[in-house]
Amino acid sequence: MKDTFYAYIERLQDTITSKLEEVDGKAKFQEDLWKRAEGGGGRTRVIENGNVFEKGGVNISAVHGELPEVLRKQFGVEEGNFFACGLSLVLHPINPFVPTVHANWRYFEMYDSKGEIVTQWFGGGQDLTPYYLFDEDAVHFHSVCKEACDKHDESFYPKFKETCDNYFWNAHRNEARGIGGLFFDYLKENEEFSIQDRYKFVTEVGNSFLNSYVPIVEKRKAIEYQKEHKDWQEVRRGRYVEFNLVHDRGTLFGLKTNGRIESILMSLPPVVQWKYNHHPEENSEEAKLLSVLATPKQWIQ
Amino acid sequence: MKDTFYAYIERLQDTITSKLEEVDGKAKFQEDLWKRAEGGGGRTRVIENGNVFEKGGVNISAVHGELPEVLRKQFGVEEGNFFACGLSLVLHPINPFVPTVHANWRYFEMYDSKGEIVTQWFGGGQDLTPYYLFDEDAVHFHSVCKEACDKHDESFYPKFKETCDNYFWNAHRNEARGIGGLFFDYLKENEEFSIQDRYKFVTEVGNSFLNSYVPIVEKRKAIEYQKEHKDWQEVRRGRYVEFNLVHDRGTLFGLKTNGRIESILMSLPPVVQWKYNHHPEENSEEAKLLSVLATPKQWIQ
Numbered sequence: 001m002k003d004t005f006y007a008y009i010e011r012l013q014d015t016i017t018s019k020l021e022e023v024d025g026k027a028k029f030q031e032d033l034w035k036r037a038e039g040g041g042g043r044t045r046v047i048e049n050g051n052v053f054e055k056g057g058v059n060i061s062a063v064h065g066e067l068p069e070v071l072r073k074q075f076g077v078e079e080g081n082f083f084a085c086g087l088s089l090v091l092h093p094i095n096p097f098v099p100t101v102h103a104n105w106r107y108f109e110m111y112d113s114k115g116e117i118v119t120q121w122f123g124g125g126q127d128l129t130p131y132y133l134f135d136e137d138a139v140h141f142h143s144v145c146k147e148a149c150d151k152h153d154e155s156f157y158p159k160f161k162e163t164c165d166n167y168f169w170n171a172h173r174n175e176a177r178g179i180g181g182l183f184f185d186y187l188k189e190n191e192e193f194s195i196q197d198r199y200k201f202v203t204e205v206g207n208s209f210l211n212s213y214v215p216i217v218e219k220r221k222a223i224e225y226q227k228e229h230k231d232w233q234e235v236r237r238g239r240y241v242e243f244n245l246v247h248d249r250g251t252l253f254g255l256k257t258n259g260r261i262e263s264i265l266m267s268l269p270p271v272v273q274w275k276y277n278h279h280p281e282e283n284s285e286e287a288k289l290l291s292v293l294a295t296p297k298q299w300i301q
Numbered sequence: 302m303k304d305t306f307y308a309y310i311e312r313l314q315d316t317i318t319s320k321l322e323e324v325d326g327k328a329k330f331q332e333d334l335w336k337r338a339e340g341g342g343g344r345t346r347v348i349e350n351g352n353v354f355e356k357g358g359v360n361i362s363a364v365h366g367e368l369p370e371v372l373r374k375q376f377g378v379e380e381g382n383f384f385a386c387g388l389s390l391v392l393h394p395i396n397p398f399v400p401t402v403h404a405n406w407r408y409f410e411m412y413d414s415k416g417e418i419v420t421q422w423f424g425g426g427q428d429l430t431p432y433y434l435f436d437e438d439a440v441h442f443h444s445v446c447k448e449a450c451d452k453h454d455e456s457f458y459p460k461f462k463e464t465c466d467n468y469f470w471n472a473h474r475n476e477a478r479g480i481g482g483l484f485f486d487y488l489k490e491n492e493e494f495s496i497q498d499r500y501k502f503v504t505e506v507g508n509s510f511l512n513s514y515v516p517i518v519e520k521r522k523a524i525e526y527q528k529e530h531k532d533w534q535e536v537r538r539g540r541y542v543e544f545n546l547v548h549d550r551g552t553l554f555g556l557k558t559n560g561r562i563e564s565i566l567m568s569l570p571p572v573v574q575w576k577y578n579h580h581p582e583e584n585s586e587e588a589k590l591l592s593v594l595a596t597p598k599q600w601i602q
Contacts, residue, residue: 172557241546241573242546245542246546252547275349276567277333
């Protein structure tokens with residue numbers, strides 16, 4: 001399974017970066033290959049200063065070796081070896097009317113002392129962070145997520161949508177990071193689903209990504225905007241930074257286990273503002289976004 | 302002691318904000334009074350968009366009540382009441398040749414069920430974060446710190462300087478946040494020093510603050526700079542954000558114990574950039590700063 005999934009994310013990275021370069025029309029992804037001292041490495045692809053994308057990364061990595069201490073504690077095991085691979089992406093568009101998007105699909109294996117697989121699972125998801133909210137965009141994004149889920153099990157979309165709302169919650173601000181999407185973890189084989197079924201589900205979701213996001217970009221990328229819209233985007237990007245550095249388990253895991261720092265922190269936006277005690281005007285478009293982020297919404301009835 | 306120290310930080314806040322307004326010559330501090338639901342509150346003063354200061358805060362607070370869970374765990378006690386007060390300041394200048402400064406002086410008391418003081422201590426310090434390094438500024442800042450320390454005990458400066466270098470270490474970047482200063486904590490009474498001695502020491506340090514920083518601001522605030530200098534400042538401010546959100550115990554403590562979020566996060570810089578894998582040119586002024594941050598230096602022989 002690990003080779004199959006790694007080959008999949010290699011192809012998916014190519015598909016996604018080609019399409020995004022086409023959408024951008026100017027900037028190209030810059031590729032950096034890196035190795036991890038303890039085993040494995042990755043292929044980081046970053047785009048900067050494009051027509052459409054101000055900054056973004058679409059990275060794959062596959063790492064293996066002895067379980068780091070933080071994972072031994074988490075899994076309650078004294079020793080063991082692991083393999084983990086995945087694709088992570090974050091895109092920060094220039095135009096404040098185009099949302100930021102994040103996605104990640106990953107696979108994990110743990111072995112006993114004989115090298116036999118003890119446990120294996122998939123995880124991941126995708127979520128959208130608009131600065132100005134177009135309901136139809138949120139509905140489109142969630143519809144594509146739901147469609148991919150429904151092909152596998154009708155319980156998946158409501159469950160993984162709720163998990164996503166809970167996970168991307170900026171607790172210290174008492175608001176959601178964005179309008180959600182899907183988040184799932186520890187998708188293991190069980191009586192109902194084989195690990196093969198899990199693979200088919202996760203790759204279905206991965207394959208749906210471009211269709212969930214690109215139509216929104218195409219629709220909003222040419223909207224005219226003023227400095228005040230850009231300022232609002234940069235202030236909201238501050239919340240994105242706060243979530244990633246204070247709450248995001250993936251980021252903190254990477255920072256504390258000797259991941260490649262520039263690949264992990266490619267998720268941080270290019271330009272960010274923090275204004276003291278900033279509140280948008282009542283009944284403005286900015287205030288409308290905040291009211292939706294205060295209580296995650298059902299986008300599909 | 303608590304009333305005495307609180308009265309001190311009230312006066313010190315006035316002294317510092319008046320002087321900084323004079324130095325700035327344009328912007329005035331905006332004051333916000335706030336209350337904490339569980340007991341106490343604070344007086345936040347923020348300056349924005351000045352001639353000299355792009356953003357900064359000089360805040361005092363005094364909070365009390367039942368020990369929050371996170372403190373009960375930390376101190377290994379099942380219950381108890383506490384009182385804590387302090388002054389915290391962070392100043393982010395406009396001109397990239399003027400360093401950012403942070404300072405904090407605080408006092409803590411813990412009580413038993415009869416309301417008797419079980420333990421009490423002082424903590425705090427001040428540290429400097431330049432974007433372009435003038436050795437003489439670092440020497441000046443450390444000299445003022447050392448002078449304040451030496452009046453009380455010659456062991457203080459070397460000890461608190463080292464503690465500061467260790468504390469303000471951005472571990473995931475393997476570099477110091479800045480060029481240090483002083484950091485001390487749990488200054489309790491002991492055979493050598495009464496709590497009154499501790500008070501005299503901490504207020505000595507607090508009183509030395511303006512003299513440690515203002516002469517540097519005056520000397521550097523009119524240096525002409527280009528966009529590339531401002532870009533570098535904004536990239537380095539990203540490291541400041543990373544330290545405060547990932548590593549700083551004070552910030553994380555505030556975020557997790559229902560502190561006033563806008564008072565805590567006033568420390569974040571006004572405009573920040575994250576560029577992918579950014580490295581300054583060899584032998585540049587920017588590279589010189591990084592080489593000093595890689596290994597904390599003895600500024601005073």
